Amino acid sequence: MRPLDRPRDESERRGPERYRLLLEGAKFADNNGFAAVWTPERHFHRFGGSYPNPSLTGAAIAAVTNRVGIRAGSVVLPLHDPIRIAEEWSTVDNLSGGRVGVAFASGWHVDDFALAPARYATRREFLLSGIEKVQRLWKGDSVEVLNGNNKTISVRLFPSPVQPTLPLWITASGTPATFQTAGSLGANLLTHLLGQTLDEVAENIRIYHNALEKNGYDPSTRCVTLMLHTFIGKDIERSRS
Numbered sequence: 001m002r003p004l005d006r007p008r009d010e011s012e013r014r015g016p017e018r019y020r021l022l023l024e025g026a027k028f029a030d031n032n033g034f035a036a037v038w039t040p041e042r043h044f045h046r047f048g049g050s051y052p053n054p055s056l057t058g059a060a061i062a063a064v065t066n067r068v069g070i071r072a073g074s075v076v077l078p079l080h081d082p083i084r085i086a087e088e089w090s091t092v093d094n095l096s097g098g099r100v101g102v103a104f105a106s107g108w109h110v111d112d113f114a115l116a117p118a119r120y121a122t123r124r125e126f127l128l129s130g131i132e133k134v135q136r137l138w139k140g141d142s143v144e145v146l147n148g149n150n151k152t153i154s155v156r157l158f159p160s161p162v163q164p165t166l167p168l169w170i171t172a173s174g175t176p177a178t179f180q181t182a183g184s185l186g187a188n189l190l191t192h193l194l195g196q197t198l199d200e201v202a203e204n205i206r207i208y209h210n211a212l213e214k215n216g217y218d219p220s221t222r223c224v225t226l227m228l229h230t231f232i233g234k235d236i237e238r239s240r241s
Helices: 015-031 054-064 082-096 110-115 123-138 176-185 198-214 236-240
Strands: 036-039 069-076 100-105 143-146 152-155 168-171 188-192 224-227
Touching (some): 015 036, 015 054, 168 176, 176 188, 176 198, 188 198, 198 224
Parallel strands (some): 069 100, 100 168
């Protein structure tokens, strides 16, 4: 019996073929009623290393789709300037006609912080201040920054986004305090089953819903998104191989 052909490792591919599955999958989602396509931020590793910037992959998805949502799962906010994040995602919001949403994460892998080593210790605090700055810019407010001459100036977001408010998720990997933070901000929630049992996820979602209610938000108006690694094939044998 001939062994089943195995898919080639994407990290060995070069050129457009490397992203063929992403773009063809996005087209399929667009044409078949899926809610959104999510792309991650990964650095310095073969696993996920094709996706260092979700705004770039989001722009590519925008160019080949018409209706499906385009979401980042996640932007590791402490690795970047919040102003740059707002600029990039506003651009994708324009390219897509107002279809973007972003999950923000504090980050966890110490090697990723080669991009911003000074922020690793304070990454959770920077996450909150960065979200606030992105939201202010997205709404059209100005923020104060230092220019090259060490002079304080005010800057605004260009291009202006299509959506008046950026759809926001907080990524929570299992720490109950992060679920509570997401609820206190009134954000949507992105979580997963890596390192969490179903019972633990259920308890953490309860914490999230309680925090929403405590801060005046209706849980029924917020979305809990669960990441689950999945392989889809034409038959069970091939999918399990």
